[in-house]
Amino acid sequence: MKTLRTILTLIPLACGGGGSPSGPDELLSDELSMPREPTVALDGFASAEQCGLCHEAHYLEWSTSGHAYAMIDPVFRAFVAVRQEHYGGKQDMFCLQCHSPIGTRGGDIVPGFDFADLQPITLEGVTCESCHKVASLARPYNSGHVLDPDGPMRGTIAEPIISAAHESQFSPLHGAASFCAGCHDLREVSGLVLERPYGEWQGSPAAAAGVQCQGCHMPSYEGPAVVGGPTRRLHRHTWIGAGIPLLEGFLTAEEKASLRAEVKRLLASAARVDITADTSVRAGDVVDLFVAVTNNIAAHNFPTGSTFNRQAWVEVVVRDSDGRIVFATGTLDAGGEPSGSSLAAPGAPELLRLGSILVDERGEPVLFPWRAAEHVSNALGPLRERVFRLRVPTGRAARGPLSAEARILFRAFSPTALRALGLDEYAAGLEIHEVSRDRIRVELRPP
Known part of the structure; x- marks a missing residue:
């Protein structure tokens, strides 16, 4: 247990x-x-x-x-x-x-x-x-x-x-x-x-x-x-909400396809990501990426509901002109979890997470809601914006320009959670929904 x-x-x-x-x-x-x-x-x-x-x-x-x-x-x-x-x-x-x-x-x-x-x-x-x-x-x-x-x-x-x-x-x-x-x-x-x-x-x-x-x-x-x-x-x-039933047979193939399209439409209007940086930097220097996430929903937070359980995060990937990854956070690890999360390998870049955590009287994360003393949230309020700053070293880039892409991703369940509950067959079929994406180009000047 x-x-x-x-x-x-x-x-x-x-x-x-x-x-x-x-x-x-x-x-x-x-x-x-x-x-x-x-x-x-x-x-x-x-x-x-x-x-x-x-x-x-x-x-x-x-x-x-x-x-x-x-x-x-x-x-x-x-x-x-x-x-x-x-x-x-x-x-x-x-x-x-x-x-x-x-x-x-x-x-x-x-x-x-x-x-x-x-x-x-x-x-x-x-x-x-x-x-x-x-x-x-x-x-x-x-x-x-x-x-x-x-x-x-x-x-x-x-x-x-x-x-x-x-x-x-x-x-x-x-x-x-x-x-x-x-x-x-x-x-x-x-x-x-x-x-x-x-x-x-x-x-x-x-x-x-x-x-x-x-x-x-x-x-x-x-x-x-x-x-x-x-x-x-x-x-x-x-x-319509943000979830798609996992149980086979509850929906016909046609009903599931229709629901998937509705969920995609709903989430696509929920939030927006914008990524900015200097248009050029010297090779070997650090690029400051500013990732702005805006909640487009006028009625409630993004995410909402059981925010301490759902997974909403920003994936950021920076590649050089040869397509090699220079920097990444929020990509999935071998277990299917976003890198940088508490369930990912130690040393991964910070995960840009949206949601909340439950903590006990000592401020330590707790495992069950009935054990919690406080609910700490960083979910975005209605029509609110939050800007994250990422410092990206360019020393690993073979050559410029750099391509930086940011995506807001959402998933209703954690695959690790489902596997631990003995629901492995559902973990494999979990859907990640892309809410929004943005991309910029950064030129590398000679050092």
């Missing part, structure tokens, strides 16, 4: 959790989202497939989304297994309350549960009625939604059709950024803030302009909300 403990903080922790600090033998609970006794009945909720009989378009969109993937993601399941081991099942509801709010509140998630024993509605993850049966928001973090299984289906259509299938009601909450905060802002059991895209949004230019999360992640289009119904302004239920 030592290797596993060394890298677990690289694994995305997309889960909620309320309650208060507890000892290893005390059951972690929260009256709202992790009740000791069920507060809703599992059979009081309709399956997504049943909803899809009338809402075909939205069902098909949801079925390819991260919400539908929430409970079958192999990385998530492996992570849950580690937390089960560490706490003997006493904190089994912590991550599940956001990944399956119906199952957690409905009593299907109990200490020591097994995924194989869960009911179908629990395994649907963030299913239709996980959102559309929300009556209010008790807190903007840690599964803060108040479920109303006996109430109407709530959404953003101002004048819903009267239907025999169910009662419908307009809900301004469902069109507000705070609705997303209910699960996407995360605090550990200790109270430490781990993820805060909503908190970032609150002070952002997007919030000042009235642009909500749904404006980007649920883009609108015209179509019928129900089969045979009138054309309305709808919102796409795919919630």
Whole structure:
């Protein structure tokens, strides 16, 4: 387990959790989202497939989304297994309350549960009625939604059709950024803030302009909300983010290709890199490269979410006119990790990393979020810029001119983390997304 403990903080922790600090033998609970006794009945909720009989378009969109993937993601399941081991099942509801709010509140998630024993509605993850049966928001973090299984289906259509299938009601909450905060802002059991895209949004230019999360992640289009119904302004239920499901069979080849194109488009607009330097230097001198990274997102940081787990960095490679590498940082080592990172070989050039780290009371990096005392971030705020300086010796160059290229790269998981979790087959297929690139030329004058 030592290797596993060394890298677990690289694994995305997309889960909620309320309650208060507890000892290893005390059951972690929260009256709202992790009740000791069920507060809703599992059979009081309709399956997504049943909803899809009338809402075909939205069902098909949801079925390819991260919400539908929430409970079958192999990385998530492996992570849950580690937390089960560490706490003997006493904190089994912590991550599940956001990944399956119906199952957690409905009593299907109990200490020591097994995924194989869960009911179908629990395994649907963030299913239709996980959102559309929300009556209010008790807190903007840690599964803060108040479920109303006996109430109407709530959404953003101002004048819903009267239907025999169910009662419908307009809900301004469902069109507000705070609705997303209910699960996407995360605090550990200790109270430490781990993820805060909503908190970032609150002070952002997007919030000042009235642009909500749904404006980007649920883009609108015209179509019928129900089969045979009138054309309305709808919102796409795919919630495109920066990840592509690793589990084979979840998406068809066509669906995966479409998602990959959407993720590429999203990331290509997320940030920009610009590299500058003197246009010429004497051979043998040091070139000062200035690498500026700009967050183009008006609504939240780059990166956002579980920034202490995701990998976002700048690769810089300088070559002479013969194509030989004079200087490099951020290129991949034999293990597939960016050189210069804590997982790369000692002595590598400094890695230009964007993200955050978790540290304990002594300021030392910790391995699990529940062990952390502080969350230290260098993620870029909305529309903010940061400039890195690299000093590049030219003595190794055979001849000029030099070509310097910088690329912002992003990856949802660390391959080292996946291999340590026993998920080697997924480590090999991890995708690195190029967010932006820039290149300059530096002439070498005679010494």
